[in-house]
Amino acid sequence: MKIKFYKYQGSGNDFIIIDNREKAGDKLTTKQINKMCDRHFGIGADGLMLLNEKEGFDFEMVYFNADGNLGSMCGNGGRCIVQFASNMGIKKNEYIFSASDGTHKAKVDLDKQVSLEMKDVPGVEFSLDHYVLNTGSPHYVKFVTGLEDLDVVSEGRKIRNNKAFVTEGINVNFVETIDDDHIFVRTYERGVEDETLSCGTGVTASALIAAHNENGFNRVEVKSKGGNLSVEFDKISDTKFTNIWLSGPATFVFSGEYEIKAY
Numbered sequence: 001m002k003i004k005f006y007k008y009q010g011s012g013n014d015f016i017i018i019d020n021r022e023k024a025g026d027k028l029t030t031k032q033i034n035k036m037c038d039r040h041f042g043i044g045a046d047g048l049m050l051l052n053e054k055e056g057f058d059f060e061m062v063y064f065n066a067d068g069n070l071g072s073m074c075g076n077g078g079r080c081i082v083q084f085a086s087n088m089g090i091k092k093n094e095y096i097f098s099a100s101d102g103t104h105k106a107k108v109d110l111d112k113q114v115s116l117e118m119k120d121v122p123g124v125e126f127s128l129d130h131y132v133l134n135t136g137s138p139h140y141v142k143f144v145t146g147l148e149d150l151d152v153v154s155e156g157r158k159i160r161n162n163k164a165f166v167t168e169g170i171n172v173n174f175v176e177t178i179d180d181d182h183i184f185v186r187t188y189e190r191g192v193e194d195e196t197l198s199c200g201t202g203v204t205a206s207a208l209i210a211a212h213n214e215n216g217f218n219r220v221e222v223k224s225k226g227g228n229l230s231v232e233f234d235k236i237s238d239t240k241f242t243n244i245w246l247s248g249p250a251t252f253v254f255s256g257e258y259e260i261k262a263y
């Protein structure tokens with residue numbers, strides 16, 4: 001059986017998207033999704049998304065990690081699926097869609113940048129050398145220097161697999177401060193079990209922790225290996241954030257048909 005797919009990328013975080021309004025992707029198994037995301041035997045991607053119809057929303061986003069399992073919220077994926085919806089003829093000034101962590105608003109700018117409202121962050125756990133918070137997905141944030149040369153895969157994997165996180169998994173972000181309102185972020189992603197070129201929920205988590213204004217409005221520019229993003233938010237206190245918007249490019253790359261094997 002063949003399935004039509006679309007490939008998108010948002011700051012180098014790349015996704016397969018399936019228009020599932022006619023339920024073409026409903027029966028995909030974990031193994032099939034994993035194979036489609038495989039960079040040697042499949043299309044290649046960090047994750048796969050289904051765009052579903054949902055009553056009361058412009059659409060629903062269902063996100064799978066490259067390992068084929070359902071993931072939690074994906075910030076770059078969310079921005080890509082909004083661009084996809086727009087390209088598929090779902091035109092809105094402001095999108096409202098449903099995802100694993102709740103309702104999201106989004107906007108596509110004239111220059112095709114996509115801004116996505118992330119869920120509020122009600123709490124942050126502080127530890128001696130790192131922070132843990134949930135921006136739709138769970139994130140570990142650690143400030144470092146010399147990030148360009150850090151072995152993110154082995155350092156990230158160690159943290160992701162330590163006793164506290166091994167069962168649920170966690171995404172691990174290493175952050176270097178460039179100046180007051182610029183940071184550089186590299187992320188080891190659970191479910192991909194590798195470094196990705198950018199992780200939207202990770203960039204968001206890192207920006208919240210790096211906020212330069214004590215309270216009130218903040219804007220943090222974030223460099224990732226795959227491109228630049230910005231995060232705007234209102235900081236209520238050191239642990240509470242609201243009105244969080246992640247913005248950056250989200251681009252169609254190619255489309256095609258994939259031959260699905262029976263696994």
Ligand SMILES: N[C@H](CCC[C@H](N)C(=O)O)C(=O)O
Pocket residue numbers: 013046065070071072073074075076077137138170171189190191192196198199200201202
């Ligand atoms: N790449 C994604 C994060 C996916 C989260 C996933 N790795 C999980 O923890 O289930 C992003 O742009 O936010």
